[in-house]
Amino acid sequence: MKTILxxxxxxxxxxxxTVSQDLEFFGGRGLIAKILTQEINAKSDPLGxxxxxxxxxxxxxxxxxxxxxxxxxxxxxxLTKTIKESNAGGTMAKRMAAFxxxxxxxxxxxxxxxxxxxxxDDSGLQFLPAEPYLGMNNYLLGDELRKAFGSDISxxxxxxxxxxxxxxxxxxxxxxxxxxxxxAARGGLGALMGSKRIKAIIFxxxxxxxxxxxxxxxxxxANKDYVKGILAHPxxxxxxxxxxxxxxxxxxxxxxxxxxxxxxxxxxxxAEEISGERIAELQAKRxxxxxxxxxxxxxxKCSQVYHDENGDYLTSGFEYxxxxxxxxxxxxxxxxxxxxxxxxxxxxxxxxxxxxxAIAVCMESGLLEFGDAEGAFKLAQQMMEGTELxxxxxxxxxxxxxxxxxxxxxxxxxxxxxxxDPRGLKGLGVTYxxxxxxxxxxxxxxxxxxxxxxxxxxxxxxxxxxxxxxxxLFDNLGICIFxxxxxxxxxxxxxxxxxxxGKFGGEWNINRLMGIGVQTxxxxxxxxxxxxxxxxxxxxxxxxxxxxxxxxxxxxxxTDEELDQTLSFADL
Amino acid sequence: xxxxxxxxxxxxxxxxxxxxxxxxxxxxxxQVAENLGINTGDVGIVLVNGxxxxxxxxxxxxxxxxxxxxxxxx
Numbered sequence: 001m002k003t004i005l006x007x008x009x010x011x012x013x014x015x016x017x018t019v020s021q022d023l024e025f026f027g028g029r030g031l032i033a034k035i036l037t038q039e040i041n042a043k044s045d046p047l048g049x050x051x052x053x054x055x056x057x058x059x060x061x062x063x064x065x066x067x068x069x070x071x072x073x074x075x076x077x078x079l080t081k082t083i084k085e086s087n088a089g090g091t092m093a094k095r096m097a098a099f100x101x102x103x104x105x106x107x108x109x110x111x112x113x114x115x116x117x118x119x120x121d122d123s124g125l126q127f128l129p130a131e132p133y134l135g136m137n138n139y140l141l142g143d144e145l146r147k148a149f150g151s152d153i154s155x156x157x158x159x160x161x162x163x164x165x166x167x168x169x170x171x172x173x174x175x176x177x178x179x180x181x182x183x184a185a186r187g188g189l190g191a192l193m194g195s196k197r198i199k200a201i202i203f204x205x206x207x208x209x210x211x212x213x214x215x216x217x218x219x220x221x222a223n224k225d226y227v228k229g230i231l232a233h234p235x236x237x238x239x240x241x242x243x244x245x246x247x248x249x250x251x252x253x254x255x256x257x258x259x260x261x262x263x264x265x266x267x268x269x270x271a272e273e274i275s276g277e278r279i280a281e282l283q284a285k286r287x288x289x290x291x292x293x294x295x296x297x298x299x300x301k302c303s304q305v306y307h308d309e310n311g312d313y314l315t316s317g318f319e320y321x322x323x324x325x326x327x328x329x330x331x332x333x334x335x336x337x338x339x340x341x342x343x344x345x346x347x348x349x350x351x352x353x354x355x356x357x358a359i360a361v362c363m364e365s366g367l368l369e370f371g372d373a374e375g376a377f378k379l380a381q382q383m384m385e386g387t388e389l390x391x392x393x394x395x396x397x398x399x400x401x402x403x404x405x406x407x408x409x410x411x412x413x414x415x416x417x418x419x420x421d422p423r424g425l426k427g428l429g430v431t432y433x434x435x436x437x438x439x440x441x442x443x444x445x446x447x448x449x450x451x452x453x454x455x456x457x458x459x460x461x462x463x464x465x466x467x468x469x470x471x472x473l474f475d476n477l478g479i480c481i482f483x484x485x486x487x488x489x490x491x492x493x494x495x496x497x498x499x500x501x502g503k504f505g506g507e508w509n510i511n512r513l514m515g516i517g518v519q520t521x522x523x524x525x526x527x528x529x530x531x532x533x534x535x536x537x538x539x540x541x542x543x544x545x546x547x548x549x550x551x552x553x554x555x556x557x558x559t560d561e562e563l564d565q566t567l568s569f570a571d572l
Numbered sequence: 573x574x575x576x577x578x579x580x581x582x583x584x585x586x587x588x589x590x591x592x593x594x595x596x597x598x599x600x601x602x603q604v605a606e607n608l609g610i611n612t613g614d615v616g617i618v619l620v621n622g623x624x625x626x627x628x629x630x631x632x633x634x635x636x637x638x639x640x641x642x643x644x645x646x
Binding site for chain 1: 578580581582583584585589614616617619622624638640641642643644
């Protein structure tokens with residue numbers, strides 16, 4: 001039987017609960033939605049003692065399903081004040097599954113200013129003093145923890161940003177090489193972890209790999225077919241393994257939707273210099289890796305290891321969004337500087353997207369010029385130094401824009417948009433506006449939809465709705481969304497249905513699977529409504545509706561009524 | 573006539589990024605794809621001079637034709 005560990009930080013005690021039947025078919029993001037709507041007051045202070053921090057592997061974490069090692073982290077977001085689920089790769093989800101854990105629920109706060117490391121091994125969970133590790137950023141922290149607790153530990157940790165409760169602080173997870181490069185980046189959950197006075201959570205190795213299935217043979221057969229489907233798709237089978245997510249730089253640039261100079265243009269003349277192709281050329285010379293898994297069980301291998309000009313490790317998990325937003329959106333042409341910014345963000349523990357958009361907003365304010373790579377790096381370093389401006393930037397794009405009096409702030413519900421301009425990709429624009437998470441591309445990205453012209457408005461709310469339901473499903477399963485792209489072919493979706501039947505038994509069909517996504521969105525919207533959010537919050541910033549993006553000759557012209565209809569099935 | 577062909581994402585693998593190529597008048601995007609050995613099922617978006625078009629679109633001298641492979645977001 002799977003269990004939930006309930007961890008009380010006020011009393012430093014832990015209790016173990018058997019997963020009740022009604023929670024069995026909630027995993028990852030859905031489990032977070034279920035627990036938060038049941039257990040916390042939606043109006044509570046995100047950094048106060050009443051908020052809870054959850055770590056939940058997906059429903060398929062304890063299976064051999066491909067790419068099923070995503071860990072979902074949740075709580076009420078310090079950044080957006082909405083419900084928040086942010087998921088990452090790394091080694092933790094599979095460790096938790098091996099220990100038979102369905103969730104960690106972390107409650108309360110220590111009365112005194114006392115910091116802890118939580119360590120889980122075969123004997124249970126221990127609260128260890130964290131004082132020797134305070135002030136360390138994630139890379140050094142990982143090295144020190146491995147010296148103290150062994151080289152095979154899996155770590156979730158916060159750097160200085162989380163300790164200082166910057167609203168854009170991330171939680172970083174170690175990858176298979178021990179690098180803290182996999183981030184639950186969005187929504188400031190690192191600040192929530194800091195408010196609980198937890199510097200790191202460590203899982204020791206657990207040898208159990210004996211997953212239980214109702215019908216193992218049928219699961220294995222369907223699983224094999226599903227893997228074939230992933231590898232047969234040109235994106236997940238060819239493009240991503242060769243060039244990683246950075247292959248999208250040239251794609252979005254050609255389509256005219258690569259955010260440039262704080263979302264003022266959609267195409268950048270220097271895009272090739274920061275492209276996946278350019279990175280592949282450099283890394284072939286420097287000994288980096290263009291094909292790398294972010295968690296055990298991944299069959300796509302879209303991550304990479306980026307080496308610097310001396311051939312030494314610089315960063316990993318260096319993704320399109322980071323490259324596009326520090327690159328074109330800040331006008332930084334030097335891919336090595338962008339890689340250093342990625343490393344700095346992982347190290348101090350902040351979301352790269354909100355940081356990059358915050359710096360672009362600084363550029364728009366006139367604080368520095370677009371393209372000033374050195375100036376941008378110095379600004380990012382100020383987050384580490386803890387200067388006044390550094391703290392403002394650490395609180396994300398919206399805080400920075402308001403502080404500097406900038407009008408064009410590319411956020412929804414306080415969270416920065418990803419590296420796709422919604423005026424040329426309107427399905428994603430609908431998702432940015434209506435997702436309970438705030439502007440979140442992983443909640444339903446229409447870049448893969450080829451049925452519509454992205455700059456035309458007709459049909460986009462339907463595209464967004466269907467994608468949002470499907471992505472919520474994959475976030476419940478704990479499967480990487482790239483492993484879900486092949487489900488545009490219904491044959492592959494049928495394989496997934498058979499996998500669910502083989503794992504859990506009972507009657508499964510496409511409607512029941514998609515129902516998991518629907519149910520999750522309903523709970524999330526319910527939480528946000530209880531927290532005080534209304535339809536008026538489901539809007540893009542005004543400049544998106546008034547300024548024409550020249551490359552696509554369009555504004556964002558989906559009406560308020562159309563936006564309100566998108567997820568209306570989930571309204572209270 | 574001269575057509576500039578640009579390939580994106582997985583379509584570049586084993587081919588090229590950009591080339592100026594000569595084709596007979598009246599050729600369609602689909603025929604160019606076939607000429608390059610591209611499985612049109614792998615093509616997500618076709619742009620002619622930066623604007624989305626169908627595979628059946630007939631090209632004119634000097635056009636810039638971009639084939640973008642199926643992609644996903646993340």
